[in-house]
Amino acid sequence: MISGNSFKIKVPASTANLGPGFDSIGLALNLYLEIMVEKSERWQVIPLSKELEVFQNDESHFIISVAKQVAKKYYKTLPPCRLSIKSEIPLARGLGSSASAIVAGIELADVLGALNLTSQQKLDIAIDFEDHPDNIGASLYGGLVIGSKNDDHTEIVSIHDLPVEIVVMIPKEELLTKESRAVLPDSFSFEVAVRAGSISNVFIAALLSQEWNKAGRMMRKDQYHQPFRKRLITDYDQIEGLAYKAGAFGVALSGAGPSIIGLVEAGKGKEVADNLSLVLPKMNVLCLSIDKAGSLVEPTASIPYIRKAL
Numbered sequence: 001m002i003s004g005n006s007f008k009i010k011v012p013a014s015t016a017n018l019g020p021g022f023d024s025i026g027l028a029l030n031l032y033l034e035i036m037v038e039k040s041e042r043w044q045v046i047p048l049s050k051e052l053e054v055f056q057n058d059e060s061h062f063i064i065s066v067a068k069q070v071a072k073k074y075y076k077t078l079p080p081c082r083l084s085i086k087s088e089i090p091l092a093r094g095l096g097s098s099a100s101a102i103v104a105g106i107e108l109a110d111v112l113g114a115l116n117l118t119s120q121q122k123l124d125i126a127i128d129f130e131d132h133p134d135n136i137g138a139s140l141y142g143g144l145v146i147g148s149k150n151d152d153h154t155e156i157v158s159i160h161d162l163p164v165e166i167v168v169m170i171p172k173e174e175l176l177t178k179e180s181r182a183v184l185p186d187s188f189s190f191e192v193a194v195r196a197g198s199i200s201n202v203f204i205a206a207l208l209s210q211e212w213n214k215a216g217r218m219m220r221k222d223q224y225h226q227p228f229r230k231r232l233i234t235d236y237d238q239i240e241g242l243a244y245k246a247g248a249f250g251v252a253l254s255g256a257g258p259s260i261i262g263l264v265e266a267g268k269g270k271e272v273a274d275n276l277s278l279v280l281p282k283m284n285v286l287c288l289s290i291d292k293a294g295s296l297v298e299p300t301a302s303i304p305y306i307r308k309a310l
């Protein structure tokens with residue numbers, strides 16, 4: 001439990017779906033949203049990253065608004081603070097920026113309101129803001145998460161020892177999740193639903209048993225969203241082909257896009273990313289690893305990170 005007048009919140013980015021795990025599978029990435037929090041006379045936001053300058057700098061800021069809504073659920077009022085925010089997570093590129101902001105807001109409310117929430121409670125609250133557990137689950141728990149949202153409860157399995165690196169190809173253009181969900185069908189036939197579920201099942205089983213090529217084949221066969229979203233992504237098929245050729249064992253749209261991820265066996269990511277940056281000069285190509293910690297809160301006096309209550 002953090003007390004005192006200043007502390008830091010650190011939340012990882014994430015990639016969702018990994019192809020066929022639509023709205024269910026997420027992977028935490030080592031790009032971070034970081035917020036220095038200090039008690040103040042009024043709510044105030046200081047953006048420390050250029051991309052964050054577009055947002056309101058008062059209490060209408062999204063992260064503060066999430067924190068206040070969470071506190072209200074528990075009949076608490078939060079003391080005003082100054083938030084100095086920096087972020088390595090590009091906005092609206094399919095790398096879970098909104099989920100990281102939601103998780104940061106929940107962590108903020110947890111500390112300032114002395115709520116002492118468990119990870120499961122944070123997850124159940126986060127689901128009210130973003131209806132699927134893939135990105136928020138990964139940002140909260142770290143590692144690979146497989147989640148299922150049910151009526152009143154969300155189940156999560158998180159796995160922290162997958163020997164995989166992630167090469168992310170990020171275009172300059174943004175794509176809002178709302179727009180990318182608007183092209184999806186309202187329903188599937190029973191036959192398609194069964195096939196799509198079986199592809200997702202084999203994918204996750206192959207990934208966990210490290211049958212990389214089988215996992216990659218299943219990523220390509222996703223039926224839930226990629227066939228419909230591809231047309232929103234410039235040169236998707238060409239980029240997918242280049243990523244396989246460069247050494248990725250599996251390629252997929254990252255979350256709702258427009259970024260594309262290549263999954264690579266641990267140790268080979270940098271070489272694959274270097275090769276891809278040469279052939280994709282208009283994209284920002286990064287070699288990332290899996291964040292294993294999930295969201296963290298630490299006192300600014302800089303004692304080692306304190307884990308949240310389990």
Ligand SMILES: Nc1ncnc2c1ncn2[C@@H]1O[C@H](COP(=O)(O)OP(=O)(O)OP(=O)(O)O)[C@@H](O)[C@H]1O
Pocket residue numbers: 014016033052055061062063087090091092093094095096097098099101135175176177178254255256257
């Ligand atoms: N640090 C932040 N501060 C305030 N608002 C943010 C922050 N990060 C994200 N957002 C809000 O979330 C929006 C992006 O959310 P969106 O769901 O469209 O994309 P994403 O979360 O980056 O991608 P995906 O959900 O596909 O992984 C931004 O345009 C902004 O409104």
Ligand SMILES: N[C@@H](CCO)C(=O)O
Pocket residue numbers: 016017022023024132134135177181225255256
């Ligand atoms: N599963 C979500 C992730 C982005 O929020 C989607 O693909 O729309």
